[in-house]
Amino acid sequence: MSREQILAHLRTSLTANRPWLQAEAERMPHEPPPFALPAQDDLVGQFVAELVKLEGKAYRVVSADEALAIIDRLIEETQATSVIGWDLDQIGLPGLPELLAARGITPAKADVRGEGRKARLQALEPIPLCLSGVELAIAESGTLLLRHGPGKPRLASLLAPCHIAIVFHSQLVRGLGEALALLTQRYGDNIFGPTSNLTFITGPSRTADIEMTLSLGIHGPPQLHVIVVEG
Amino acid sequence: MPQTIAFYDRVDHALHDSSLQTALHRATSRFIGNRASAISALGDADRLRDQARAIRAHALAHLDELLPQLAANVEARGGHVCWASDGEEARQYIIELAHARGVRSIVKSKSMASEEIHLNEALEAAGFEVIETDLGEYIIQLAGETPSHIIAPAIHKTREQVSELFQQHLGMPPTTEVPLMIRTARQALRQRFLQADMGISGVNFGVADSGAIVIVENEGNARLSTTVPRIHVAIMGIERIVARLADLGVMLQVLARSATGQKLSVYTSLISGPARPGEEDGPEEFHLVLLDNGRSQILGGQYAESLLCIRCGACLNACPVYQAIGGHAYGSVYSGPIGAILTPLLQPDLPDAHLLPQASSLCGACQEVCPVRIAIPDMLLRHRADAVKAGKVNPVEKVAIAGYTLTMTHPAIYNAGGKAGRFFSRILARKGHFRRLPPPLHLWTKQRDFPALPPKSFRELWAERKNQRRSSS
Numbered sequence: 001m002s003r004e005q006i007l008a009h010l011r012t013s014l015t016a017n018r019p020w021l022q023a024e025a026e027r028m029p030h031e032p033p034p035f036a037l038p039a040q041d042d043l044v045g046q047f048v049a050e051l052v053k054l055e056g057k058a059y060r061v062v063s064a065d066e067a068l069a070i071i072d073r074l075i076e077e078t079q080a081t082s083v084i085g086w087d088l089d090q091i092g093l094p095g096l097p098e099l100l101a102a103r104g105i106t107p108a109k110a111d112v113r114g115e116g117r118k119a120r121l122q123a124l125e126p127i128p129l130c131l132s133g134v135e136l137a138i139a140e141s142g143t144l145l146l147r148h149g150p151g152k153p154r155l156a157s158l159l160a161p162c163h164i165a166i167v168f169h170s171q172l173v174r175g176l177g178e179a180l181a182l183l184t185q186r187y188g189d190n191i192f193g194p195t196s197n198l199t200f201i202t203g204p205s206r207t208a209d210i211e212m213t214l215s216l217g218i219h220g221p222p223q224l225h226v227i228v229v230e231g
Numbered sequence: 232m233p234q235t236i237a238f239y240d241r242v243d244h245a246l247h248d249s250s251l252q253t254a255l256h257r258a259t260s261r262f263i264g265n266r267a268s269a270i271s272a273l274g275d276a277d278r279l280r281d282q283a284r285a286i287r288a289h290a291l292a293h294l295d296e297l298l299p300q301l302a303a304n305v306e307a308r309g310g311h312v313c314w315a316s317d318g319e320e321a322r323q324y325i326i327e328l329a330h331a332r333g334v335r336s337i338v339k340s341k342s343m344a345s346e347e348i349h350l351n352e353a354l355e356a357a358g359f360e361v362i363e364t365d366l367g368e369y370i371i372q373l374a375g376e377t378p379s380h381i382i383a384p385a386i387h388k389t390r391e392q393v394s395e396l397f398q399q400h401l402g403m404p405p406t407t408e409v410p411l412m413i414r415t416a417r418q419a420l421r422q423r424f425l426q427a428d429m430g431i432s433g434v435n436f437g438v439a440d441s442g443a444i445v446i447v448e449n450e451g452n453a454r455l456s457t458t459v460p461r462i463h464v465a466i467m468g469i470e471r472i473v474a475r476l477a478d479l480g481v482m483l484q485v486l487a488r489s490a491t492g493q494k495l496s497v498y499t500s501l502i503s504g505p506a507r508p509g510e511e512d513g514p515e516e517f518h519l520v521l522l523d524n525g526r527s528q529i530l531g532g533q534y535a536e537s538l539l540c541i542r543c544g545a546c547l548n549a550c551p552v553y554q555a556i557g558g559h560a561y562g563s564v565y566s567g568p569i570g571a572i573l574t575p576l577l578q579p580d581l582p583d584a585h586l587l588p589q590a591s592s593l594c595g596a597c598q599e600v601c602p603v604r605i606a607i608p609d610m611l612l613r614h615r616a617d618a619v620k621a622g623k624v625n626p627v628e629k630v631a632i633a634g635y636t637l638t639m640t641h642p643a644i645y646n647a648g649g650k651a652g653r654f655f656s657r658i659l660a661r662k663g664h665f666r667r668l669p670p671p672l673h674l675w676t677k678q679r680d681f682p683a684l685p686p687k688s689f690r691e692l693w694a695e696r697k698n699q700r701r702s703s704s
């Protein structure tokens with residue numbers, strides 16, 4: 001009933017104001033620019049510089065082995081015995097399953113559904129490391145785009161205090177407009193078919209709510225490590 | 232009128248609260264600086280803002296089609312939609328849902344719409360535990376206050392005050408180290424998330440063609456609120472819609488830049504319905520509450536343009552009145568210049584609502600920074616005119632305005648008045664300012680210094696100048 005009432009009000013209101021709103025709407029094309037800042041030649045360099053400005057850590061590596069060495073070091077530093085992560089084949093870094101096995105780490109499945117939901121969350125909470133891939137990365141803002149879904153839980157970039165994300169060179173785009181266009185090109189109108197959630201991540205969790213003092217990690221991971229694999 | 236005094240009292244109080252003044256100055260100037268540098272780094276900021284305005288205007292022009300489209304797409308993804316004509320219907324829906332699902336504890340991420348309908352009070356009265364999880368909101372909830380700024384709700388608190396609250400409520404050892412305070416809050420709130428049965432969020436944009444809602448934030452509390460509990464309820468003002476996913480390519484950039492000077496906010500979540508069958512996490516139920524509460528009527532009137540607002544907060548930071556008095560003095564959910572327009576429309580029962588449009592010097596700074604270029608000063612003037620028509624203007628002002636009209640239309644009176652004023656200026660003013668004018672003008676100087684009049688008037692200076700020019704050439 002309220003639905004019909006609201007819609008009826010809207011229609012009445014729009015008979016008065018639709019013309020000028022429509023005129024305002026037509027003043028500009030709506031298509032977003034593919035990117036908003038002057039184009040730079042070195043996309044990886046731009047991405048890394050942006051992320052570093054946001055207090056994220058960024059690494060340029062030319063081989064999977066180099067990437068594995070960084071992950072190994074972070075496992076050591078966080079003393080992780082488990083990780084909350086994507087399915088390893090969805091991350092797609094060669095040698096990653098072997099590295100984790102050698103370290104005695106079994107990735108925890110998020111699996112927070114149904115009756116055992118709260119107990120499962122408590123069990124995941126102490127895990128110090130999140131490990132994920134990305135759908136795309138945006139150079140001009142230092143942004144990761146994660147398309148969640150089966151094998152790609154949301155908690156794998158959210159729960160633990162340290163998040164490692166693997167980005168391949170081919171996944172980099174220049175700007176937000178380009179990223180959205182690519183999503184539509186890939187999935188058409190089924191972007192949200194198999195998943196309920198897309199998340200853009202631009203740097204580590206931050207707040208300035210106490211006297212405008214910038215602090216990291218109030219809720220999401222205070223540490224964000226992005227390893228960009230070139231070549 | 233006692234209500235009238237209440238508003239002026241709040242302003243007076245705010246102006247004499249020295250820690251509020253320090254906090255406001257620190258915060259608003261920081262915001263302005265960040266925004267300015269982000270905008271100047273952006274090659275074509277003007278074009279993006281023009282696009283943002285066009286996109287929002289299109290959404291409003293087609294609201295009657297886009298809302299049903301959004302609702303249908305949400306339902307097709309397994310979500311539920313509640314159409315709420317007013318706050319009462321929205322509150323009732325959420326409370327009934329929470330009862331039916333055996334909910335005990337609720338976590339909330341920042342939502343102005345839920346403030347607008349006083350949802351927390353209603354949920355608490357119905358016996359639910361409600362925790363605000365945005366750090367700023369959490370701080371003011373602990374303090375038992377209301378937000379003072381759209382983007383930075385605890386802008387008015389100093390670190391010493393926050394430390395005291397955390398010591399008292401969270402058992403934190405005495406410290407004013409911000410990182411330590413942050414860690415304390417993270418731990419306390421994390422447990423709240425893990426134990427919550429329901430998460431309630433606001434909505435920055437509803438995307439009609441995708442059936443998705445967009446939530447923009449920096450902390451991650453909205454991600455946790457919408458991922459961890461088994462039920463997610465999102466509350467959205469019906470005007471907060473865009474037609475297409477691609478529109479976000481413009482809107483997210485102008486929002487982040489105008490709000491906090493970031494290129495993009497840290498987390499932007501696009502959420503479409505509950506978790507799908509193969510997904511390992513995410514809520515099992517998703518409910519979208521579409522809140523009208525007067526908006527469908529505003530759309531038909533002379534304030535329709537205010538519905539373009541994307542709640543970025545830039546006009547608050549730019550406003551000299553807001554910089555001086557902060558958000559609480561407005562006494563309403565929405566503060567600052569846009570709050571002065573929205574409040575008389577959305578909260579017309581608020582006794583002081585008609586006074587808020589007076590809290591502006593009409594300097595135009597708000598319109599200049601607005602990412603969708605809303606003509607805020609024009610609408611403030613219209614509100615003032617409406618208040619006069621409705622007989623709500625105070626008598627001193629009427630006399631003053633009548634006097635002003637008389638003076639400005641009669642040059643002789645203007646000149647004579649100016650001369651007399653300048654004479655008293657020299658005698659009464661200190662350091663170039665009157666602290667207090669004689670009655671009835673003392674009401675004006677109660678909250679402002681009145682600049683002493685210069686020794687010579689503009690007209691006199693101009694005449695002198697002309698003479699000098701003539702004699703030197």
Ligand code: SF4
Nearest residue numbers: 540541543544546601
């Ligand atoms: S009126 Fe404009 S500047 Fe003010 S909050 Fe709304 S969008 Fe931002």
